[in-house]
Amino acid sequence: MGESVPVSCPTCSRRHTFVVSVYPCACGAPVAPPLARDAPPQPITHRTWTDEWVMVRCAACGRQGHWPQPELGCPCGAVLRIPVRPVNPAGPPREPQESHEPQDTARxxxxxxxxxxxxxxxxxxxxxxxxxxxxxxxxxxxxxxxxxxxxxxxxxxxxxxxxxxxxxxxxxxxxxxxxxxxxxxxxxxxxxxxxxxxxxxxxxxxxxxxxxxxxxxxxxxxxxxxxxxxxxxxxxxxxxxxxxx
CATH class of the missing domain: 3.40.1350.10 (Trna Endonuclease; Chain: A, domain 1)
Structure with a gap:
């Protein structure tokens, strides 16, 4: 199970506990987007391809890939985008960036x-x-x-x-x-x-x-x-x- 954070809906002030989804890296290790606990959630009013994905690095092998942007639906009808910490560009050498977008699906x-x-x-x-x-x-x-x-x-x-x-x-x-x-x-x-x-x-x-x-x-x-x-x-x-x- 991924990490959880308390989330307060900015529209109705309801409080929720959000648990991030975990997906497998190509190396087999579980990977989840790292949540930015100090950043407030943002209501989604318009969707774009860029907003639907976040860059995440696997801690086990160093691969980087695109993963679904964490979201939470509130009973009031608001859909909240849960902020994610950006990938730190610094770090040890790693394999070329691997995308989990459709271009890589043949393999x-x-x-x-x-x-x-x-x-x-x-x-x-x-x-x-x-x-x-x-x-x-x-x-x-x-x-x-x-x-x-x-x-x-x-x-x-x-x-x-x-x-x-x-x-x-x-x-x-x-x-x-x-x-x-x-x-x-x-x-x-x-x-x-x-x-x-x-x-x-x-x-x-x-x-x-x-x-x-x-x-x-x-x-x-x-x-x-x-x-x-x-x-x-x-x-x-x-x-x-x-x-x-």
């Missing part, structure tokens, strides 16, 4: 099997009436694809990972807003950490930049309708349906 991303798929029976969808039904329908679909040991989170997890298995992690977005770029990238990082395939299901589809990034990262994207039948919306998803798990 590190979990790849989907392309072997011929074994015959599968027809998928029998679950009619969706509640947000919970969306998660259950996605779990059924992953099992139909051939993933085993799928475990469904009892409540909405802070990580955003609703479904897990030995070879897969999945996020299910039952809201009426298209899934965001950050959601896709964070899911991919969780899959990278678990050496698992990352799969995304959404009722409302995906923002254009989220879909483009999923193509770069090899994240299968599915949309669901109220019949509970997922439909692939990008090439990685089509390949997954064709090959199975």
């Amino acid at each position: 590190v991303r979990p790849t989907l099997s392309r072997r011929p798929a074994a015959p599968r029976p027809s998928f029998h969808p679950l009619t969706i009436r509640t947000a919970r039904d969306v998660v259950t329908a996605a779990a059924l679909y992953l099992r139909w694809l051939g993933f085993h040991g799928i475990v469904q989170a009892e409540e909405q997890p802070a990580s955003g990972i609703d479904l897990r298995g030995p070879e897969v992690v999945a996020q299910v977005d039952p809201t009426t807003s298209p899934a965001s770029l950050r959601s896709v990238e964070t899911l991919w990082l969780h899959g990278l950490s678990a050496s698992a395939v990352s799969v995304f299901f959404s009722l409302a589809g995906y923002a254009d930049d989220a879909r483009a990034r999923a193509d770069d990262l090899g994240v299968p994207l599915f949309v669901m309708d109220l019949t509970g039948a997922p439909q692939p919306v990008n090439t990685p998803a089509t390949e997954l349906v064709s090959s199975g798990a």
